[in-house]
Structures are given as structure tokens and as C-alpha cells.
Amino acid sequence: MKAKVKVTLKNGVLDPQGKAIEGALGSLGFSGVNSVRQGKFFEVDLDETDKAKAQSILKQMCEKLIANTVIENYEIELA
């Protein structure tokens, strides 16, 4: 079973990389960019075929390694 995991910075956590991208977009002439936040995207291929079990395994993976829940949120999407 394939899963997509999206990890984003929590609101209020400073994102200097997003700020730099925002600035560069401005330099390229894209006006009206209010803000850019950078995140991470993971594709995980699992042996598990049961959706609920896969969800639970992925949640543990996110909590233990893929995301740092002090500063990041995560979203799991199963194919």
C-alpha cells in the first residue's frame, strides 16, 4: 500500500526558507505573493494491505521519526 505524507511547519514557527522563496518570487516579478511556507513530502510504500493498520503504522512513523511534532504537523494520505 502506498502512502503520501505531508509535513509542514506549525503556525508561528519561523520559516526562513519560505521567506527566501517568497523574496525570490518577488524578484522574478510575481506580485501579490502574501507568503510562502516550505514543507516536506514523503512517499512510503508499505507491505501492509489493511488501510486502518497502515494508517496506524504511518502515524507511529510520523510521531517517532518523519515529523518533529515540536515544530511540525503531518498529514497522511493513503492511496
Add this chain to the structure above:
Amino acid sequence: MKSAVLLFPGINRDSDMLMALEKTTGKKPQVVWHTNTTLPDVDLVVVPGGFSYGDYLRCGAIAARSPIMADVMAKALKGLKVLAICNGFQIVTEAGLLPGALVRNAQMKFVCREVRLRVENNQTFFTNKMAQGSVVSCPVAHGEGNYIADNETLKRLEGEGRVVFRYVEGTNPNGAMNDIAGICNEARNVIGMMPHPENMVEALHGKQDCLPLFESLLAA
């Protein structure tokens, strides 16, 4: 004082730390490879600086989950002294031994320079030879040393005297909240800091401001 220095792939400040520890404690520290599952019988474990696993995923994230860390965590909870420098600080926060997180420097630049550190708590195993409020010079070299924590955690750290080192006003190199350079856990046996005191202990380093920090280890 018996000590051990942990070694992960990509760590590069281990030699400097070994020299500083041997110089001040008179004993050669043991080097412990990350795949080991048990620490040797020591009084202090140092998690040195560098770029473990090339900073993949997040700085320190992979090293924090390596085999040796389970024993470090278990023994730290029982009072083993842990000193975590720079990437080591990132590793122990990722492991949950210290609260908060270290994120990209606010100005996005890697900083490699000397800063001024104020000793905010001289009742720890690494600061007991320093006067409260005294200031030392110390080098920093990092791209992700911007300490952040939620308001409640910050309040606790400040209220419980757990901010051990603070960048002197105007020298904060990374945007860290409350100018925090180093903190300790509740039991005060785990200290994490971004600056590199091991690089300010020899005449050749230009200054020896950080010698008393290492000498504190002997009294602790």
C-alpha cells in the same frame, strides 16, 4: 572522571572534544560507535558536534534514533551526565532528552564566529567553576541553531533556571528565542548548547575562556 564521546557517521568535532576532555580530566575518553547498544561505565557522555547523517531529514533526527541512544536515554533518566554540543544538542532535542527544537538560523546563513556567552546558571556540572552571570568568549559554527520552544516550555525553562547559557545581548547569531544558547533538563544532568567550548581551551585557540567549563566536570 571517566567519559565517553559518541560517534555517529558525519560527526566531525569528536577529536576536538577528545582533546579538551583529556586535557582537563587527565583521562582519555572512550569513543563509542553509534551501533553499540550499551555505554561503557562512565560518569559523562558527550554528544559532539558535526553533521551526523549529513543533516538528512532534520539535523540530528537520524542519529537520535540510532541504537546507542536508547541506552543514553535510559541512563540519562537515571542521572548519567550528558553534555551535548551543537549537532549533539540537535540530537538530544530530537531524542526528547531536552525540550524545544533547533531550526534554521533566522538570517538563513551558516554562522562561524566568536560569540559572547553569559553563564545564567552556575549550579550545573559544566558551569560550577564559573561565577553566576560571568561572560566567556566561545565560537559557534552552525546553520540550524535557532532555539525555539512553545511559550509554556520557555516559561518553565526560565522559571526553573534551566537556561544555562545565553548569548550576550547583540551577539545572538541565529535568532534563538530569549537569546538561548544552552539549556539543561529538570534534573540538571543533561546540558545541550550550540556553541563549541571545546574550541576555546588551548593557547592555540587564541583564548582559553572555556577551560573553567571543562574544569567544572571534575568538581561535579
